[in-house]
Amino acid sequence: xxxxxxxxxxxxxxxxxxxxxxxxxxxxxxxxxxxxxxxxxxxxxxxxxxxxxxxxxxxxxxxxxxxxxxxxxxxxxxxxxxxxxxxxxxxxxxxxxxxxxxxxxxxxxxxxx
Amino acid sequence: xxxxxxxxxxxxxxxxxxxxxxxxxxxxxxxxxxxxxxxxxxxxxxxxxxxxxxxxxxxxxxxxxxxxxxxxxxxxxxxxxxxxxxxxxxxxxxxxxxxxxxxxxxxxxxx
Numbered sequence: 108x109x110x111x112x113x114x115x116x117x118x119x120x121x122x123x124x125x126x127x128x129x130x131x132x133x134x135x136x137x138x139x140x141x142x143x144x145x146x147x148x149x150x151x152x153x154x155x156x157x158x159x160x161x162x163x164x165x166x167x168x169x170x171x172x173x174x175x176x177x178x179x180x181x182x183x184x185x186x187x188x189x190x191x192x193x194x195x196x197x198x199x200x201x202x203x204x205x206x207x208x209x210x211x212x213x214x215x216x217x218x219x220x
Numbered sequence: 221x222x223x224x225x226x227x228x229x230x231x232x233x234x235x236x237x238x239x240x241x242x243x244x245x246x247x248x249x250x251x252x253x254x255x256x257x258x259x260x261x262x263x264x265x266x267x268x269x270x271x272x273x274x275x276x277x278x279x280x281x282x283x284x285x286x287x288x289x290x291x292x293x294x295x296x297x298x299x300x301x302x303x304x305x306x307x308x309x310x311x312x313x314x315x316x317x318x319x320x321x322x323x324x325x326x327x328x329x330x331x
Contacts, residue, residue, distance in 0.1 A: 111262070140318065149308070150263070152318040161314055198262050205317035207251055211262035 111201050111212035112181075119218045121190050127154060127186040128215045132201030139182040140209055141174060144196040153197075154207075162205075186217075194219045223247075224322035232328045233299055241294040241307055241325045249311035252285055252292045253319065258304040293311055299329045 112131040120126050132139050141153040155163040156176040167174065171189075176182040186193055196216050200209035224245045233239055243252070251270045255263035267276050269285035269292060277282045280303075282295040296302055306326050310319040 113262075138317070142319075142321075149323050150310075150319075150321040152320070155318055163318055165316075166318070174280045187252075197274075202317075206250075206312075208265055209319060210265060211255075213260070213262045 109123045111199055111210055113197075113199050113212035113215050115194040115215060116213065117216050117218070119220060120124075121220045122190055123142050125218055126186040126189050126193070126197075128197050128217070129181045130184070130199030130201075130212060133210055136201035136203050136210075137208075138202045138205055139176050140200045140202075141182075142200065142215070144174075144198060146195070150198060153184070157214050189217075189219050191219050193217060224309055226307075226309060226322040226325050228324065228325060230326050230328075232319060232330065235300055235329055235331050236298050237329075239296050239299055239327070241296075241309075243292045243294075243309035243322050245290050245311065245320075247311070247313070247320075248289050249320075250267075250289075250314045252289075252313045253310045253312070254283055254292070254294055255308045255310060257324075263308055263310075283296055296327075299327075301329045302331050303327060304329050 118200040138155045142150040144150045154167045154174045171187045173185045198214045198215045200211045202209045227242045254266045255267050257263045259299045267283045274285045280297045283295045283324045308324050309322040
């Protein structure tokens with residue numbers, strides 16, 4: 108499968124724990140985007156990264172959320188001290204360049220107990 | 221704040237009917253994507269339109285980008301139950317590569 112791979116598909120955390128979401132882009136893609144989809148709402152942009160660089164993090168909450176895309180390995184979206192309001196589907200997309208269409212993974216569904 | 225409004229929000233039709241979904245904004249976009257999303261899955265790219273006035277056909281689906289690059293439409297001819305899903309438009313702006321997603325149109329086609 109050469110598509111965007113996200114894991115885990117489902118993640119359950121208790122309030123106060125940390126959540127780590129991983130995204131491997133399509134082969135040959137070096138641009139990664141993270142979006143969040145709250146229940147009954149549309150997808151909202153969070154952050155845009157290229158290898159080792161954050162290009163646009165205008166959609167990221169200022170606290171508890173961070174993202175990285177290291178030289179080797181997948182992109183990671185990290186949420187510290189999770190709260191109930193963090194429950195959502197988190198989608199990753201990748202593209203070959205910034206202006207090319209974005210292709211999405213099947214998401215990670217995060218549930219906070 | 222850039223917004224993309226989609227209409228209708230919900231649409232239930234019989235197999236064989238035609239339908240049009242609209243995506244409107246007051247903002248200008250460099251390109252516009254249409255995606256379809258099934259429950260529990262990620263959005264799947266259907267088409268990208270780039271040029272104002274552009275029309276693209278994908279089998280029974282016809283996509284149009286408005287002349288002013290602010291709006292788009294998706295027309296489905298002779299809808300089939302397999303067309304059921306959530307249709308999302310998403311615009312890319314000139315000064316950033318992030319996508320602004322529409323509010324979505326949930327289509328149900330009954331046999």
